[in-house]
Amino acid sequence: MSAARVSNGAWTALKLGITALVILPFVFILLLSFRSMADIYRNPLGFTGNWVPGNFVRAWNGPPGGTGFSNYFVNSVLVVLVAVVIAALFGALAAYFVSLLPARWRSRVLMIPLIATIVPTIALLIPFFQMFSAWGLMNSPVAVGVLYAGLCLPMTVLILHAFFVDFPGELREAAALDGLGHVRTFFTIVVPLSKPSLLAVSLLNLIWVWGETQVAIVLLQKATSQTIPVGVLTFQSSFMSDLGPIFAGLSLATVPVLIVYFVFNKTISRGVSMGGTFR
Template structure:
């Protein structure tokens, strides 16, 4: 086999990609490094590795939390509840809406897609007061699962728009073959279409998962008790709780990022493939 020779443009693109990757990874690596250091060493020798004063108990302090406070373990559980509720139901409703929209007349389909496009332009800060009033009236403040339901509504437009593009290009021959086998519209969707939508569904699930995992505006307003807070809000509390233990704060930031990194490494190919397949301009 002959080796392909890189053009100057290709070489420049590869160098740019490497530099960009290093710059993107450096902050995370620095956070990990500081998470293992003592409070004194963070300020006197933050970048030092040789002869550094290591303090791995920072991670235990972040996990259990300060005396009388809440630790990362509580925040992780709450974030998991919120993420599971938000991602599961937004994907289910989004896939149903996107697929069945493609079966409607063109005018109806365009109106549905435009409505979801408009929904993506609403600033989140405009929703804080209405959501707070509703949660207060329904006695749902400090409820992680209720916050997850709110995120379902916020994630739904992204799900519909990405999956709609994929379903618009779905082979009609497969639907016709399913109809000849006696499958109805719903059975065709659950047995044929949905299994073949794995790539785009994983992609949109990850995109929304990153948003839910790091969202703070609604979480600060709607989760008011320490025991109900998610990871981003809980890490803000660490600034006061660990005022004399900076290493524990960096350890908490590391713990908050590790799940996202692991999930991305597992599903990165599905994410890239799904986003490529699920365009929104149709």
């Protein structure tokens, strides 16, 4: 057997092993979400015993007088929509107009989002809390969505600007001859031809915002305003004596993101590769 085949076989085995390590926890969470409390303790990894699909109903509706995942899900969708749309719009505009600058100025301007990406979010929590408290925006999913959009902007600009740098100049010149300004050229010519990169960066932002906890746990303190990652913590304390609904809630929290990733993973890879160079 040649060394190349051995190397390819080892590489394939490594990839399969890493994939299994990532997927198996989610599989077990999904299986446990259908089990009764007694079966979870008696035989957590087994397939026998009573199956309780009602765990998902209890998780969705929440405990009596409490908040369920239906509320957390709506808040998460609202936050994600606000953050992704605003980040895509303003990030694309910023990246496009930065790409029109001379190379010397472009590299200087791009240092701003580049530096912003290395600032840890946890270092900004106290200023965020003070700002939201002063403006009366605590427990507002829409306001948190706008904040997330701002946090997504640096990476959005960095990914999209490289794509716009390579955008055919002939198309911009043709638009200018037709009397279109830079803004109209951007919306009528550039955006329709940039959908793969825009979709890719929007999906990356969606995945991050959906699972973000540090900001949400500080700014969304009321149960009725919390997103899924924060709601899981409150939900866990409500069902401490019954693990089935907790695992069902975790499934409701993770399965949508997994579906989005598996459906659009090629789009993400293609879009990032099209705009993944910093120059």
